[in-house]
Amino acid sequence: MKKFFEFVVAFGGVIALFFGAHTYLMGELEDLVKEKLQPYQKLLIAQTMYNEDVAIRAYEYALTGLEKQEVEGDLIAAVVNPFLEAISNSDMPYMYEHHTNRLSKLVGVKFPLDYDNARSLGWIYLYTDKNDKAQEYFNKSISLYKQAGLLENASDAYRGLQFSFLASGNLIEAINANEKMWSINYDEYYNPQATVWLDHNNISWMKQLYKLYPDMEKNYLGLISYLNVVYELSPKIKSKPIDTMLVEKILAGDYSLNKVINSDS
Known part of the structure:
Protein backbone atom coordinates (compact mmCIF):
# COMPACT_ATOMS: atom_id res chain seq x y z
CA MET A 1 0.00 0.00 0.00
CA LYS A 2 2.86 2.31 0.87
CA LYS A 3 4.52 1.66 -2.49
CA PHE A 4 1.24 2.33 -4.26
CA PHE A 5 0.87 5.62 -2.40
CA GLU A 6 4.44 6.60 -3.31
CA PHE A 7 3.71 5.72 -6.93
CA VAL A 8 0.58 7.92 -6.94
CA VAL A 9 2.52 10.83 -5.41
CA ALA A 10 5.35 10.41 -7.92
CA PHE A 11 2.94 10.10 -10.82
CA GLY A 12 1.06 13.20 -9.64
CA GLY A 13 4.35 15.07 -9.47
CA VAL A 14 5.15 14.10 -13.03
CA ILE A 15 1.71 15.23 -14.18
CA ALA A 16 2.10 18.52 -12.30
CA LEU A 17 5.54 18.98 -13.79
CA PHE A 18 4.19 18.24 -17.24
CA PHE A 19 1.35 20.74 -16.91
CA GLY A 20 3.69 23.30 -15.41
CA ALA A 21 6.09 22.90 -18.32
CA HIS A 22 3.18 23.00 -20.75
CA THR A 23 1.86 26.24 -19.25
CA TYR A 24 5.34 27.75 -19.28
CA LEU A 25 5.97 26.76 -22.89
CA MET A 26 2.56 28.03 -23.97
CA GLY A 27 3.30 31.33 -22.26
CA GLU A 28 6.69 31.52 -23.96
CA LEU A 29 5.10 30.62 -27.29
CA GLU A 30 2.41 33.27 -26.81
CA ASP A 31 5.05 35.89 -26.03
CA LEU A 32 7.07 34.80 -29.06
CA VAL A 33 4.07 35.00 -31.37
CA LYS A 34 3.12 38.36 -29.90
CA GLU A 35 6.66 39.66 -30.43
CA LYS A 36 6.67 38.40 -34.02
CA LEU A 37 3.29 39.89 -34.84
CA GLN A 38 3.67 43.29 -33.21
CA PRO A 39 5.73 44.87 -36.03
CA TYR A 40 3.09 43.84 -38.57
CA GLN A 41 0.34 45.20 -36.35
CA LYS A 42 2.17 48.50 -36.08
CA LEU A 43 2.62 48.58 -39.85
CA LEU A 44 -1.12 48.11 -40.38
CA ILE A 45 -1.87 50.80 -37.78
CA ALA A 46 0.56 53.24 -39.42
CA GLN A 47 -1.04 52.76 -42.83
CA THR A 48 -4.45 53.82 -41.45
CA MET A 49 -3.14 57.03 -39.83
CA TYR A 50 -3.99 60.42 -41.31
CA ASN A 51 -1.62 62.14 -38.88
CA GLU A 52 1.87 61.71 -40.37
CA ASP A 53 3.62 62.29 -37.04
CA VAL A 54 1.69 59.48 -35.35
CA ALA A 55 2.22 57.22 -38.38
CA ILE A 56 5.97 57.89 -38.31
CA ARG A 57 6.23 56.57 -34.73
CA ALA A 58 4.32 53.44 -35.73
CA TYR A 59 6.55 52.89 -38.79
CA GLU A 60 9.64 53.29 -36.62
CA TYR A 61 8.40 50.59 -34.23
CA ALA A 62 7.48 48.27 -37.10
CA LEU A 63 10.85 48.70 -38.83
CA THR A 64 12.82 48.09 -35.63
CA GLY A 65 10.84 44.92 -34.95
CA LEU A 66 11.30 43.56 -38.46
CA GLU A 67 15.03 44.29 -38.44
CA LYS A 68 15.36 42.30 -35.21
CA GLN A 69 13.66 39.39 -36.94
CA GLU A 70 16.10 39.73 -39.87
CA VAL A 71 13.33 39.52 -42.43
CA GLU A 72 13.88 39.72 -46.19
CA GLY A 73 14.37 43.00 -48.02
CA ASP A 74 10.88 43.00 -49.53
CA LEU A 75 9.33 43.20 -46.06
CA ILE A 76 11.73 45.96 -45.05
CA ALA A 77 10.75 47.87 -48.22
CA ALA A 78 7.07 47.49 -47.29
CA VAL A 79 7.79 49.64 -44.22
CA VAL A 80 10.48 51.97 -45.57
CA ASN A 81 8.52 53.21 -48.61
CA PRO A 82 5.44 54.49 -46.70
CA PHE A 83 7.75 55.58 -43.85
CA LEU A 84 9.61 57.89 -46.25
CA GLU A 85 6.36 59.14 -47.76
CA ALA A 86 5.01 59.99 -44.29
CA ILE A 87 8.15 62.02 -43.55
CA SER A 88 7.88 63.84 -46.89
CA ASN A 89 4.23 64.71 -46.11
CA SER A 90 5.01 65.91 -42.60
CA ASP A 91 4.86 69.63 -41.79
CA MET A 92 8.25 69.33 -40.07
CA PRO A 93 10.42 66.82 -41.97
CA TYR A 94 13.56 68.35 -40.45
CA MET A 95 12.53 66.82 -37.12
CA TYR A 96 12.92 63.37 -38.65
CA GLU A 97 16.36 63.78 -40.17
CA HIS A 98 17.63 60.88 -38.03
CA HIS A 99 14.93 58.67 -39.55
CA THR A 100 15.78 59.87 -43.07
CA ASN A 101 19.46 59.04 -42.54
CA ARG A 102 18.54 55.59 -41.27
CA LEU A 103 16.13 54.84 -44.12
CA SER A 104 18.40 56.17 -46.87
CA LYS A 105 21.06 53.66 -45.76
CA LEU A 106 18.60 50.80 -46.30
CA VAL A 107 17.54 51.95 -49.78
CA GLY A 108 19.80 50.36 -52.38
CA VAL A 109 21.22 47.91 -49.83
CA LYS A 110 18.33 45.94 -48.34
CA PHE A 111 16.15 46.54 -51.41
CA PRO A 112 16.45 48.47 -54.70
CA PRO A 235 -8.07 85.07 -64.15
CA LYS A 236 -9.71 82.87 -61.57
CA ILE A 237 -13.47 82.97 -62.02
CA LYS A 238 -15.73 84.23 -59.24
CA SER A 239 -19.06 82.88 -58.10
CA LYS A 240 -22.14 84.51 -59.68
CA PRO A 241 -25.84 84.35 -58.80
CA ILE A 242 -27.76 81.63 -60.63
CA ASP A 243 -29.27 82.91 -63.88
CA THR A 244 -32.80 81.51 -63.46
CA MET A 245 -33.94 82.72 -66.91
CA LEU A 246 -31.09 80.81 -68.55
CA VAL A 247 -31.98 77.70 -66.53
CA GLU A 248 -35.59 77.98 -67.68
CA LYS A 249 -34.48 78.20 -71.33
CA ILE A 250 -32.32 75.10 -70.92
CA LEU A 251 -35.18 73.21 -69.26
CA ALA A 252 -37.41 74.25 -72.15
CA GLY A 253 -34.98 72.61 -74.57
CA ASP A 254 -33.09 75.69 -75.76
CA TYR A 255 -29.50 74.51 -76.23
CA SER A 256 -28.45 77.33 -78.57
CA LEU A 257 -25.74 78.33 -76.10
CA ASN A 258 -23.97 75.03 -76.77
CA LYS A 259 -23.77 75.95 -80.49
CA VAL A 260 -22.10 79.25 -79.63
CA ILE A 261 -19.54 77.49 -77.40
CA ASN A 262 -18.81 74.87 -80.06
CA SER A 263 -18.38 77.48 -82.78
CA ASP A 264 -15.93 79.43 -80.59
CA SER A 265 -13.88 76.31 -79.96
Missing part, protein backbone atom coordinates in the same frame (compact mmCIF):
# COMPACT_ATOMS: atom_id res chain seq x y z
CA LEU A 113 15.83 52.19 -55.11
CA ASP A 114 12.50 52.69 -56.88
CA TYR A 115 10.58 55.67 -58.25
CA ASP A 116 8.44 56.06 -55.12
CA ASN A 117 11.17 56.17 -52.49
CA ALA A 118 13.38 58.31 -54.77
CA ARG A 119 10.53 60.82 -55.14
CA SER A 120 9.92 60.88 -51.37
CA LEU A 121 13.62 61.44 -50.70
CA GLY A 122 13.57 64.28 -53.23
CA TRP A 123 10.79 66.08 -51.33
CA ILE A 124 12.44 65.44 -47.97
CA TYR A 125 15.77 66.87 -49.14
CA LEU A 126 13.99 69.88 -50.69
CA TYR A 127 12.26 70.61 -47.36
CA THR A 128 15.49 70.22 -45.38
CA ASP A 129 17.69 72.63 -47.35
CA LYS A 130 19.53 69.97 -49.35
CA ASN A 131 18.47 71.14 -52.79
CA ASP A 132 21.30 69.48 -54.76
CA LYS A 133 20.27 66.09 -53.36
CA ALA A 134 16.62 66.94 -54.00
CA GLN A 135 17.29 67.48 -57.71
CA GLU A 136 19.33 64.28 -57.82
CA TYR A 137 16.53 62.15 -56.39
CA PHE A 138 13.72 63.80 -58.37
CA ASN A 139 15.70 63.04 -61.54
CA LYS A 140 16.31 59.46 -60.37
CA SER A 141 12.58 59.04 -59.73
CA ILE A 142 11.70 60.32 -63.21
CA SER A 143 14.30 58.04 -64.78
CA LEU A 144 12.94 55.01 -62.89
CA TYR A 145 9.38 55.87 -63.96
CA LYS A 146 10.60 55.94 -67.58
CA GLN A 147 12.40 52.61 -67.21
CA ALA A 148 9.27 51.05 -65.75
CA GLY A 149 7.12 52.40 -68.60
CA LEU A 150 5.14 54.50 -66.10
CA LEU A 151 6.10 58.04 -67.07
CA GLU A 152 2.42 59.04 -66.88
CA ASN A 153 2.74 58.70 -63.08
CA ALA A 154 5.79 60.98 -62.78
CA SER A 155 3.90 64.29 -62.45
CA ASP A 156 4.70 64.73 -58.76
CA ALA A 157 8.40 64.10 -59.37
CA TYR A 158 8.39 66.74 -62.12
CA ARG A 159 6.53 69.06 -59.75
CA GLY A 160 9.22 68.57 -57.12
CA LEU A 161 11.89 69.19 -59.75
CA GLN A 162 10.10 72.41 -60.74
CA PHE A 163 10.25 73.71 -57.15
CA SER A 164 13.85 72.59 -56.84
CA PHE A 165 14.83 74.66 -59.89
CA LEU A 166 12.82 77.62 -58.58
CA ALA A 167 14.77 77.32 -55.31
CA SER A 168 18.10 77.40 -57.17
CA GLY A 169 17.02 80.29 -59.42
CA ASN A 170 16.96 78.34 -62.69
CA LEU A 171 13.70 79.64 -64.15
CA ILE A 172 14.18 78.06 -67.60
CA GLU A 173 14.60 74.56 -66.15
CA ALA A 174 11.66 75.21 -63.78
CA ILE A 175 9.44 76.10 -66.75
CA ASN A 176 10.65 72.98 -68.58
CA ALA A 177 9.78 70.79 -65.57
CA ASN A 178 6.40 72.52 -65.25
CA GLU A 179 5.51 71.82 -68.89
CA LYS A 180 6.52 68.17 -68.60
CA MET A 181 4.48 67.93 -65.39
CA TRP A 182 1.19 69.06 -66.89
CA SER A 183 1.74 67.51 -70.32
CA ILE A 184 1.47 64.05 -68.75
CA ASN A 185 -1.20 64.89 -66.16
CA TYR A 186 -3.38 67.84 -67.14
CA ASP A 187 -6.55 66.87 -65.32
CA GLU A 188 -5.34 67.38 -61.73
CA TYR A 189 -3.79 70.45 -60.08
CA TYR A 190 -0.71 70.33 -62.33
CA ASN A 191 -1.99 72.26 -65.36
CA PRO A 192 -0.93 75.91 -66.02
CA GLN A 193 -4.29 77.36 -65.00
CA ALA A 194 -4.17 75.56 -61.65
CA THR A 195 -0.59 76.79 -61.10
CA VAL A 196 -1.64 80.39 -61.72
CA TRP A 197 -4.71 80.11 -59.49
CA LEU A 198 -2.84 78.44 -56.63
CA ASP A 199 -3.03 80.59 -53.49
CA HIS A 200 0.62 79.98 -52.67
CA ASN A 201 0.80 82.60 -49.92
CA ASN A 202 -1.59 80.61 -47.74
CA ILE A 203 -0.07 77.15 -48.22
CA SER A 204 2.07 76.18 -45.24
CA TRP A 205 4.59 73.98 -47.06
CA MET A 206 5.19 76.64 -49.73
CA LYS A 207 5.71 79.33 -47.08
CA GLN A 208 8.22 76.99 -45.46
CA LEU A 209 10.11 76.67 -48.77
CA TYR A 210 10.08 80.47 -49.20
CA LYS A 211 11.81 80.80 -45.83
CA LEU A 212 14.44 78.22 -46.79
CA TYR A 213 15.11 79.68 -50.23
CA PRO A 214 14.85 83.51 -50.18
CA ASP A 215 14.54 83.95 -53.98
CA MET A 216 12.03 81.18 -54.49
CA GLU A 217 8.87 83.28 -54.13
CA LYS A 218 10.15 85.80 -56.68
CA ASN A 219 11.00 82.95 -59.06
CA TYR A 220 7.59 81.36 -58.54
CA LEU A 221 5.92 84.66 -59.45
CA GLY A 222 8.15 84.71 -62.53
CA LEU A 223 6.85 81.26 -63.48
CA ILE A 224 3.26 82.48 -63.09
CA SER A 225 3.98 85.55 -65.25
CA TYR A 226 5.47 83.32 -67.95
CA LEU A 227 2.46 80.97 -67.96
CA ASN A 228 0.04 83.89 -68.05
CA VAL A 229 1.70 85.50 -71.06
CA VAL A 230 2.45 82.37 -73.10
CA TYR A 231 -0.88 80.60 -72.58
CA GLU A 232 -3.11 83.70 -72.24
CA LEU A 233 -4.67 82.30 -69.09
CA SER A 234 -7.85 83.75 -67.70
Whole structure:
Protein backbone atom coordinates (compact mmCIF):
# COMPACT_ATOMS: atom_id res chain seq x y z
CA MET A 1 0.00 0.00 0.00
CA LYS A 2 2.86 2.31 0.87
CA LYS A 3 4.52 1.66 -2.49
CA PHE A 4 1.24 2.33 -4.26
CA PHE A 5 0.87 5.62 -2.40
CA GLU A 6 4.44 6.60 -3.31
CA PHE A 7 3.71 5.72 -6.93
CA VAL A 8 0.58 7.92 -6.94
CA VAL A 9 2.52 10.83 -5.41
CA ALA A 10 5.35 10.41 -7.92
CA PHE A 11 2.94 10.10 -10.82
CA GLY A 12 1.06 13.20 -9.64
CA GLY A 13 4.35 15.07 -9.47
CA VAL A 14 5.15 14.10 -13.03
CA ILE A 15 1.71 15.23 -14.18
CA ALA A 16 2.10 18.52 -12.30
CA LEU A 17 5.54 18.98 -13.79
CA PHE A 18 4.19 18.24 -17.24
CA PHE A 19 1.35 20.74 -16.91
CA GLY A 20 3.69 23.30 -15.41
CA ALA A 21 6.09 22.90 -18.32
CA HIS A 22 3.18 23.00 -20.75
CA THR A 23 1.86 26.24 -19.25
CA TYR A 24 5.34 27.75 -19.28
CA LEU A 25 5.97 26.76 -22.89
CA MET A 26 2.56 28.03 -23.97
CA GLY A 27 3.30 31.33 -22.26
CA GLU A 28 6.69 31.52 -23.96
CA LEU A 29 5.10 30.62 -27.29
CA GLU A 30 2.41 33.27 -26.81
CA ASP A 31 5.05 35.89 -26.03
CA LEU A 32 7.07 34.80 -29.06
CA VAL A 33 4.07 35.00 -31.37
CA LYS A 34 3.12 38.36 -29.90
CA GLU A 35 6.66 39.66 -30.43
CA LYS A 36 6.67 38.40 -34.02
CA LEU A 37 3.29 39.89 -34.84
CA GLN A 38 3.67 43.29 -33.21
CA PRO A 39 5.73 44.87 -36.03
CA TYR A 40 3.09 43.84 -38.57
CA GLN A 41 0.34 45.20 -36.35
CA LYS A 42 2.17 48.50 -36.08
CA LEU A 43 2.62 48.58 -39.85
CA LEU A 44 -1.12 48.11 -40.38
CA ILE A 45 -1.87 50.80 -37.78
CA ALA A 46 0.56 53.24 -39.42
CA GLN A 47 -1.04 52.76 -42.83
CA THR A 48 -4.45 53.82 -41.45
CA MET A 49 -3.14 57.03 -39.83
CA TYR A 50 -3.99 60.42 -41.31
CA ASN A 51 -1.62 62.14 -38.88
CA GLU A 52 1.87 61.71 -40.37
CA ASP A 53 3.62 62.29 -37.04
CA VAL A 54 1.69 59.48 -35.35
CA ALA A 55 2.22 57.22 -38.38
CA ILE A 56 5.97 57.89 -38.31
CA ARG A 57 6.23 56.57 -34.73
CA ALA A 58 4.32 53.44 -35.73
CA TYR A 59 6.55 52.89 -38.79
CA GLU A 60 9.64 53.29 -36.62
CA TYR A 61 8.40 50.59 -34.23
CA ALA A 62 7.48 48.27 -37.10
CA LEU A 63 10.85 48.70 -38.83
CA THR A 64 12.82 48.09 -35.63
CA GLY A 65 10.84 44.92 -34.95
CA LEU A 66 11.30 43.56 -38.46
CA GLU A 67 15.03 44.29 -38.44
CA LYS A 68 15.36 42.30 -35.21
CA GLN A 69 13.66 39.39 -36.94
CA GLU A 70 16.10 39.73 -39.87
CA VAL A 71 13.33 39.52 -42.43
CA GLU A 72 13.88 39.72 -46.19
CA GLY A 73 14.37 43.00 -48.02
CA ASP A 74 10.88 43.00 -49.53
CA LEU A 75 9.33 43.20 -46.06
CA ILE A 76 11.73 45.96 -45.05
CA ALA A 77 10.75 47.87 -48.22
CA ALA A 78 7.07 47.49 -47.29
CA VAL A 79 7.79 49.64 -44.22
CA VAL A 80 10.48 51.97 -45.57
CA ASN A 81 8.52 53.21 -48.61
CA PRO A 82 5.44 54.49 -46.70
CA PHE A 83 7.75 55.58 -43.85
CA LEU A 84 9.61 57.89 -46.25
CA GLU A 85 6.36 59.14 -47.76
CA ALA A 86 5.01 59.99 -44.29
CA ILE A 87 8.15 62.02 -43.55
CA SER A 88 7.88 63.84 -46.89
CA ASN A 89 4.23 64.71 -46.11
CA SER A 90 5.01 65.91 -42.60
CA ASP A 91 4.86 69.63 -41.79
CA MET A 92 8.25 69.33 -40.07
CA PRO A 93 10.42 66.82 -41.97
CA TYR A 94 13.56 68.35 -40.45
CA MET A 95 12.53 66.82 -37.12
CA TYR A 96 12.92 63.37 -38.65
CA GLU A 97 16.36 63.78 -40.17
CA HIS A 98 17.63 60.88 -38.03
CA HIS A 99 14.93 58.67 -39.55
CA THR A 100 15.78 59.87 -43.07
CA ASN A 101 19.46 59.04 -42.54
CA ARG A 102 18.54 55.59 -41.27
CA LEU A 103 16.13 54.84 -44.12
CA SER A 104 18.40 56.17 -46.87
CA LYS A 105 21.06 53.66 -45.76
CA LEU A 106 18.60 50.80 -46.30
CA VAL A 107 17.54 51.95 -49.78
CA GLY A 108 19.80 50.36 -52.38
CA VAL A 109 21.22 47.91 -49.83
CA LYS A 110 18.33 45.94 -48.34
CA PHE A 111 16.15 46.54 -51.41
CA PRO A 112 16.45 48.47 -54.70
CA LEU A 113 15.83 52.19 -55.11
CA ASP A 114 12.50 52.69 -56.88
CA TYR A 115 10.58 55.67 -58.25
CA ASP A 116 8.44 56.06 -55.12
CA ASN A 117 11.17 56.17 -52.49
CA ALA A 118 13.38 58.31 -54.77
CA ARG A 119 10.53 60.82 -55.14
CA SER A 120 9.92 60.88 -51.37
CA LEU A 121 13.62 61.44 -50.70
CA GLY A 122 13.57 64.28 -53.23
CA TRP A 123 10.79 66.08 -51.33
CA ILE A 124 12.44 65.44 -47.97
CA TYR A 125 15.77 66.87 -49.14
CA LEU A 126 13.99 69.88 -50.69
CA TYR A 127 12.26 70.61 -47.36
CA THR A 128 15.49 70.22 -45.38
CA ASP A 129 17.69 72.63 -47.35
CA LYS A 130 19.53 69.97 -49.35
CA ASN A 131 18.47 71.14 -52.79
CA ASP A 132 21.30 69.48 -54.76
CA LYS A 133 20.27 66.09 -53.36
CA ALA A 134 16.62 66.94 -54.00
CA GLN A 135 17.29 67.48 -57.71
CA GLU A 136 19.33 64.28 -57.82
CA TYR A 137 16.53 62.15 -56.39
CA PHE A 138 13.72 63.80 -58.37
CA ASN A 139 15.70 63.04 -61.54
CA LYS A 140 16.31 59.46 -60.37
CA SER A 141 12.58 59.04 -59.73
CA ILE A 142 11.70 60.32 -63.21
CA SER A 143 14.30 58.04 -64.78
CA LEU A 144 12.94 55.01 -62.89
CA TYR A 145 9.38 55.87 -63.96
CA LYS A 146 10.60 55.94 -67.58
CA GLN A 147 12.40 52.61 -67.21
CA ALA A 148 9.27 51.05 -65.75
CA GLY A 149 7.12 52.40 -68.60
CA LEU A 150 5.14 54.50 -66.10
CA LEU A 151 6.10 58.04 -67.07
CA GLU A 152 2.42 59.04 -66.88
CA ASN A 153 2.74 58.70 -63.08
CA ALA A 154 5.79 60.98 -62.78
CA SER A 155 3.90 64.29 -62.45
CA ASP A 156 4.70 64.73 -58.76
CA ALA A 157 8.40 64.10 -59.37
CA TYR A 158 8.39 66.74 -62.12
CA ARG A 159 6.53 69.06 -59.75
CA GLY A 160 9.22 68.57 -57.12
CA LEU A 161 11.89 69.19 -59.75
CA GLN A 162 10.10 72.41 -60.74
CA PHE A 163 10.25 73.71 -57.15
CA SER A 164 13.85 72.59 -56.84
CA PHE A 165 14.83 74.66 -59.89
CA LEU A 166 12.82 77.62 -58.58
CA ALA A 167 14.77 77.32 -55.31
CA SER A 168 18.10 77.40 -57.17
CA GLY A 169 17.02 80.29 -59.42
CA ASN A 170 16.96 78.34 -62.69
CA LEU A 171 13.70 79.64 -64.15
CA ILE A 172 14.18 78.06 -67.60
CA GLU A 173 14.60 74.56 -66.15
CA ALA A 174 11.66 75.21 -63.78
CA ILE A 175 9.44 76.10 -66.75
CA ASN A 176 10.65 72.98 -68.58
CA ALA A 177 9.78 70.79 -65.57
CA ASN A 178 6.40 72.52 -65.25
CA GLU A 179 5.51 71.82 -68.89
CA LYS A 180 6.52 68.17 -68.60
CA MET A 181 4.48 67.93 -65.39
CA TRP A 182 1.19 69.06 -66.89
CA SER A 183 1.74 67.51 -70.32
CA ILE A 184 1.47 64.05 -68.75
CA ASN A 185 -1.20 64.89 -66.16
CA TYR A 186 -3.38 67.84 -67.14
CA ASP A 187 -6.55 66.87 -65.32
CA GLU A 188 -5.34 67.38 -61.73
CA TYR A 189 -3.79 70.45 -60.08
CA TYR A 190 -0.71 70.33 -62.33
CA ASN A 191 -1.99 72.26 -65.36
CA PRO A 192 -0.93 75.91 -66.02
CA GLN A 193 -4.29 77.36 -65.00
CA ALA A 194 -4.17 75.56 -61.65
CA THR A 195 -0.59 76.79 -61.10
CA VAL A 196 -1.64 80.39 -61.72
CA TRP A 197 -4.71 80.11 -59.49
CA LEU A 198 -2.84 78.44 -56.63
CA ASP A 199 -3.03 80.59 -53.49
CA HIS A 200 0.62 79.98 -52.67
CA ASN A 201 0.80 82.60 -49.92
CA ASN A 202 -1.59 80.61 -47.74
CA ILE A 203 -0.07 77.15 -48.22
CA SER A 204 2.07 76.18 -45.24
CA TRP A 205 4.59 73.98 -47.06
CA MET A 206 5.19 76.64 -49.73
CA LYS A 207 5.71 79.33 -47.08
CA GLN A 208 8.22 76.99 -45.46
CA LEU A 209 10.11 76.67 -48.77
CA TYR A 210 10.08 80.47 -49.20
CA LYS A 211 11.81 80.80 -45.83
CA LEU A 212 14.44 78.22 -46.79
CA TYR A 213 15.11 79.68 -50.23
CA PRO A 214 14.85 83.51 -50.18
CA ASP A 215 14.54 83.95 -53.98
CA MET A 216 12.03 81.18 -54.49
CA GLU A 217 8.87 83.28 -54.13
CA LYS A 218 10.15 85.80 -56.68
CA ASN A 219 11.00 82.95 -59.06
CA TYR A 220 7.59 81.36 -58.54
CA LEU A 221 5.92 84.66 -59.45
CA GLY A 222 8.15 84.71 -62.53
CA LEU A 223 6.85 81.26 -63.48
CA ILE A 224 3.26 82.48 -63.09
CA SER A 225 3.98 85.55 -65.25
CA TYR A 226 5.47 83.32 -67.95
CA LEU A 227 2.46 80.97 -67.96
CA ASN A 228 0.04 83.89 -68.05
CA VAL A 229 1.70 85.50 -71.06
CA VAL A 230 2.45 82.37 -73.10
CA TYR A 231 -0.88 80.60 -72.58
CA GLU A 232 -3.11 83.70 -72.24
CA LEU A 233 -4.67 82.30 -69.09
CA SER A 234 -7.85 83.75 -67.70
CA PRO A 235 -8.07 85.07 -64.15
CA LYS A 236 -9.71 82.87 -61.57
CA ILE A 237 -13.47 82.97 -62.02
CA LYS A 238 -15.73 84.23 -59.24
CA SER A 239 -19.06 82.88 -58.10
CA LYS A 240 -22.14 84.51 -59.68
CA PRO A 241 -25.84 84.35 -58.80
CA ILE A 242 -27.76 81.63 -60.63
CA ASP A 243 -29.27 82.91 -63.88
CA THR A 244 -32.80 81.51 -63.46
CA MET A 245 -33.94 82.72 -66.91
CA LEU A 246 -31.09 80.81 -68.55
CA VAL A 247 -31.98 77.70 -66.53
CA GLU A 248 -35.59 77.98 -67.68
CA LYS A 249 -34.48 78.20 -71.33
CA ILE A 250 -32.32 75.10 -70.92
CA LEU A 251 -35.18 73.21 -69.26
CA ALA A 252 -37.41 74.25 -72.15
CA GLY A 253 -34.98 72.61 -74.57
CA ASP A 254 -33.09 75.69 -75.76
CA TYR A 255 -29.50 74.51 -76.23
CA SER A 256 -28.45 77.33 -78.57
CA LEU A 257 -25.74 78.33 -76.10
CA ASN A 258 -23.97 75.03 -76.77
CA LYS A 259 -23.77 75.95 -80.49
CA VAL A 260 -22.10 79.25 -79.63
CA ILE A 261 -19.54 77.49 -77.40
CA ASN A 262 -18.81 74.87 -80.06
CA SER A 263 -18.38 77.48 -82.78
CA ASP A 264 -15.93 79.43 -80.59
CA SER A 265 -13.88 76.31 -79.96
